[in-house]
Amino acid sequence: MNEGDDQENGVFSDSFEENLENFNPENDPFDIEDDDEPPLEPRFKYERLKGEETMPFLKTATFTSIDLHDKFIAIGTANGSIYVLDHHGYGNFDSVPILKPHRCPVTKVKFDETGSYILSCANDGKLVVSGVGNDKLCCTVNIQVMPKSISFAPDFIRPQSGHCFVMGERNLILYEKRMFQYKARNLYSGSERDGFINCCSWNDNLIAFTNDTGTRVYERGVEKIITSVQPSHDVDRVRSSRSPPKHMWMPDNVLVIGWADTVTVIKIKDVDGVRRGEVHYIFHVSMFVCGISYIPESGTENTELFLIGLQMEGEDCMDDSMSVMSTVTTLTALESSARTELKTCVIRPLGLKEYELQSEDVIESVKLSPHTLPSMIQGLGIPYLRTYFILTNKNIIMAVPYGPEDGIRWRLKYNLYDEAFDMAKHHADLLAKTEHSQMNVGRMIIGGYLAGKRAKAAASRLPYICGESKEEWEWASEQFEKVRLCTLLADVLPDGSPTLEAKTYEKVLLACLFNNVGQFRKLVKRWSPDLYDTSEIIKSVQWRLQTITKSGDAKLIEEHESVLMDSLAHLYLYERKYENALKILMSCKDFQIFNVIDKHQLFDRVRDQISELMDINTDRAVKLLLDNADSVEPTFVMEKISRQPKVQLAYLTKLMSRNEGAEFADKAVQLYAEYDQKKLLPFLRKNVDYNVNKARKLCSGKGYIEETIYLLAKSGNHYDAVKMMVKEYGNIEKVIAYCKDQNDPDLWVHLLEVVAEFPAHFAQLIIEASNCLDPLLIMEKLPNNTDIPDLSDALEKLLLDYTNYAELQQCCYESTLNDLNVLTQNLLATADESVPVTVSTKCAVCLEIIINSSLEHKKFNDIKVFKCGHIFHISCTAEQTDRRQSMKMVEDRGKCTACSDQIEQIDI
Known part of the structure; x- marks a missing residue:
């Protein structure tokens, strides 16, 4: 029952421990302090080519140059050979034999856009075009200098294009095929002061090349240099032979130049039909750039740059260019004893000289000599494949983007648990059958928190990690039980969707019973009794109460007994042991007893304990009595609370507000007069059932003036x-x-x-x-x-x-006489007015026109006219009069019968 009891040692199950060796405190991931800020998350992982196991030359050869195509890798070696391999380092030398175009180290190799030909150069004074499964355009060009850079024309393989390529030494020379041989044409002539052209590249009809004086862009067609960018570092201290420049063309004619510790981005724009270059960004980075590529994004403005470089160990984020130069000087003199590191970083341009570092990695698997120079390292990439290659004298490293497993592994290493689980959940289908599936990562995170003594954090994440998986919730509860922290599950354990085994809930309840009684009571009230065995919990609570009582600790009894009794009452209610529950609630004077009585219709069980209910809460008890008026008579209630006059008063107030209890009106007057005089007068005014004389004598005796006056007036x-x-x-x-x-x-x-x-x-x-x-x-x-x-x-x-x-009476009298005189005069004037008879006037009885030539002359002359305006034929009035007399109605012959009929209708 007690979490303090002995339990099995260990945090994880056996199968879980087998899969999570890194949870061992002696190993890494969860021992890292959360206060330590983790480094930038790597974007790539670095691995050697898989072909090393089957290609012996990859272990013995000295590599001097590399170039990439979407399908191949071309590697130049120190013995003058060129190997064509796939991206994993495997080669089929039967189909694509080893090329041996030179007798000395190959300084540069270059694929054409189709991957059909390789252009190479060396210090033997040869430019060699070699075929990859094709020998139509293969050739060798002997020159008198040692070339430093080469590049194919983008349309090299296209017929009628001239099959051009360029070579850079001090001059930039274009080679174009004419019939059976190549013709050389000088595009740029450099002096000794300008140094060698150590890098050139060709995109569309733009040729970019760089010597010690800067980078220039030559446009074919107009045959001139359209832009020139000077170096932003001290060339005299960082010679190009030690840290040569690197070019990379991006979409929309954007050229990125990596040189020494600087990165320059220029864009070729068409302004009024004339092309010119604009510098968009100039960055100083914390290493010597040995290779450059980019990571495609939604737009070129936000394209991230992938840099490969060399850095002195311990030089962190060297923004001061002079610090960089001093380091290079030491390297140039070959006097440095410091260890160098091979690094990669991803940067996102923000402004002209501002960028944001997205990731930064040190390739620790490659051990470099202290005398390693940037010229000994090369880096290239295939952006749309997001695959990048790094070449040293003895190693070829492939950088590929982090996959979900790698990202999860790194996040777990640095205790970024939430981020790790988010990634596992996002890639749940992909990782379902791996060791980093959503379930395994969730368990690793919970185990990591528990091992790091952060159980609260583990508990708070359980709803998100376990979700609606019953299996995961059961597993998590076992882990918390092993570390004896089941109380932390109280607020997070689901009580539906999913519903766990009863033992799981019982474990948490018992843990709270012995460690946090307040939490125990909350769970008893919140959780449905269907989730666990209430009888077992009742026994445990009873045992716990006995233990506390026997301990004799007054403070412990005060803090725990009432809480446990309340919890026990609820448990009894769940088992429908209402007598026990009511007994506990009554003894504890718990206000909740009223809710229990109402909910379970238990009034008959407490009707004999009305006074005790009144002691708990008078208003609520009175309401309970009134709600159950059919079950208890007011006389019975008044008798039960006879020794509690104030309670009687409250009861009668509620009772009479419902127009009941008239027989207790005199008692109410007495109680109001004794305990609440302010309400006495309103009661006397509202109620009519009390004895007025008794009430007057009572109020008079107590000296209540207003009440006495009111009662005197009420009695007349x-x-x-x-x-x-x-x-x-x-x-x-x-x-x-x-x-x-x-x-x-x-x-x-x-x-x-x-x-x-x-x-x-x-x-x-x-x-x-x-x-x-x-x-x-x-x-x-x-x-x-x-x-x-x-x-x-x-x-x-x-x-x-x-x-x-x-005076007012006299004025009123005179005004009345004047009004009467005026009305009389008006009446007389109206009576004197004539009554018009026209050709359209009708008889008020027969409705015939009075003046009608078709009628008999006699009838036309016999008419009767009244001052009210009605006109009759005399014969019609006679007939009407006879009819009315036959109905025994008294009729005045001098009165208008039409008006009389209207008056009779109104009277009816």
């Missing part, structure tokens, strides 16, 4: 209420307002009699009562032989108000 004893208000308030305004509300003239008279004893208020009363009483009555009630303040002003206002009132 307004005189006593007014008298008490005058005596107690000392403020006549409230009394006046009360009398206005009652609207009783006799009450005003009584008020005058009462206020007569308080002359200070009489003047104000006179003014207020002037609108309600006869002034003469007010004058009669004036006390004799009493000094009344402001009496004269009050009487003056009284008389003025009465005068105004009398």
